[in-house]
Amino acid sequence: xxxxxDLTVAFGPTTAVRGVTLHAAPGTVTGIxxxxxxxxxxxxxxxxxxxxxxxxxxxxxxxxxxGHDTRALxxxxxxxxxxxxRLFPGLTIEDNLLVGAHGQGRKVRRQRLRGIYDRxxxxxxxxxxxxxxxxxxxxxxxxxxRALMSDPRLVLLDEPSSGLSPVAVDExxxxxxxxxxxxxxxxxxxxxxxxVRQLCSTAWVIAHGEITAHGTVAELFAAGAVSDAYxxxxxxxxxxxx
Ligand SMILES: Nc1ncnc2c1ncn2[C@@H]1O[C@H](COP(=O)(O)OP(=O)(O)OP(=O)(O)O)[C@@H](O)[C@H]1O
Numbered sequence: 001x002x003x004x005x006d007l008t009v010a011f012g013p014t015t016a017v018r019g020v021t022l023h024a025a026p027g028t029v030t031g032i033x034x035x036x037x038x039x040x041x042x043x044x045x046x047x048x049x050x051x052x053x054x055x056x057x058x059x060x061x062x063x064x065x066x067g068h069d070t071r072a073l074x075x076x077x078x079x080x081x082x083x084x085x086r087l088f089p090g091l092t093i094e095d096n097l098l099v100g101a102h103g104q105g106r107k108v109r110r111q112r113l114r115g116i117y118d119r120x121x122x123x124x125x126x127x128x129x130x131x132x133x134x135x136x137x138x139x140x141x142x143x144x145x146r147a148l149m150s151d152p153r154l155v156l157l158d159e160p161s162s163g164l165s166p167v168a169v170d171e172x173x174x175x176x177x178x179x180x181x182x183x184x185x186x187x188x189x190x191x192x193x194x195x196v197r198q199l200c201s202t203a204w205v206i207a208h209g210e211i212t213a214h215g216t217v218a219e220l221f222a223a224g225a226v227s228d229a230y231x232x233x234x235x236x237x238x239x240x241x242x
Contacts (some may be wrong), residue, residue, distance in 0.1 A: 001025055002047075002078070002154050002185060007056035009039075009046040016042040018209045019055075024154060029176060029186040031196050031203030031217065034229045039209040040189040041083055044156045047187075048080045049073055061153060071103070077153035083162065085143040089132025093123060093142055096131045100149030109149075116145045119178070137168025144175055154185040161192040173198055193226070205229045 007020040017039040024030040032040050045051045047058055049070050058066045058078075065076050079100070087096050097116060101109045117124035123145060126134070131142060140160050147155050160176070161169045173195050180186050180199075190196050196203065197217060205213040205225050213225035220226050 001061060002187065003057075003059040004043075004047055005057040005059075007043065007046050007058075008054040009042050009051050009056075010054050011051075015054075016209055017046055017206075020046075020206070020209075020211055022204045022211065022214070024185045024187040026153065026185045027180055027183050028201045029180050029188050029199040031200035032187065032189045032206060033196060033203050033220075033226055034206040038206045038229065040206055041158055042209075043206065044080065044082075044158050044187070044189055048078060048156055050080070074150045074152075075103075077151070078156070079147040079150045079152035079154070080156045081143050081147040081158065081160065083158040085139050087131040087139055087143055087146070090130055092128050093131050093134070094127040096142055097123075097127075097146050097149050100146035112149050112151060116148060120145060120175075135168065137164050137171055140164060140168070140172050141175055144172070144179070148179065148184075152184060154187065155179065156187050158189045159191065160188070161190060161195050169195055191230075196226075197221070 002024045005021050007017055008015065009017040020043055032043060034040050042051060046053050046056060049068065056066065057064065060076055060078055063076060065073055065078065068076060094113065097113060098109060101112050120141060123142060131139060134142065144160065160172050164172065169192060176186055176199055188200060200217045202215065203217050203220055204211050205220060207229050212229065213220055
């Protein structure tokens with residue numbers, strides 16, 4: 001279980017995220033929803049220590065990991081799959097995967113590769129090809145697999161559907177469902193409403209850097225909280241009731 005308490009991130013005079021409190025449970029996909037510029041990516045980056053926090057407490061499975069740098073967070077079980085995949089296009093698929101298990105011994109790296117190849121057969125078949133040769137959907141799958149190479153308890157995922165065809169989005173969705181079924185928590189930033197409806201049990205709605213609603217995805221859609229957030233209408237401070 002991930003618990004984030006009172007996360008605030010400012011870029012100079014701009015407070016991008018203010019007092020965000022949320023949690024994500026194992027075996028589920030939890031959404032973070034909101035309009036462009038609402039603060040979704042910054043929330044993930046703030047959780048993962050990639051941007052300086054003005055405040056915030058991060059607890060993973062009861063362990064306070066607030067002071068950890070990115071490498072220590074990965075070791076503690078928190079992986080980030082960033083926006084735009086960020087693969088190394090000139091490196092082979094296998095070498096890209098190995099980046100996710102950086103610092104592990106040879107035996108562990110081999111074991112984890114085997115786990116990825118068992119799960120994604122085509123990745124094994126194409127493991128010696130440069131990652132840049134893959135389609136967008138395949139690159140996204142490799143980016144997710146690279147995050148899994150750290151054997152995480154929670155994966156933070158930023159817009160995995162971005163730029164993908166509907167078929168590729170479905171494939172990525174299937175992979176994420178499998179990951180959650182296997183017991184890993186997934187915290188998903190996503191603008192693709194169909195994917196959110198398919199995958200997320202609960203979601204947090206963020207607007208202007210603050211959480212404005214929380215509930216099951218069905219409740220949030222029924223209450224209009226999601227459409228309000230996407231249209232930029234959700235300016236009321238939080239009453240998440242959680
Ligand atoms: N490095 C940065 N320096 C300055 N301002 C930033 C920086 N990163 C983000 N911001 C600002 O913080 C706010 C939140 O941005 P963020 O990228 O978190 O939003 P988002 O909800 O992920 O939007 P999108 O869906 O467009 O990626 C925006 O006003 C953005 O301009």
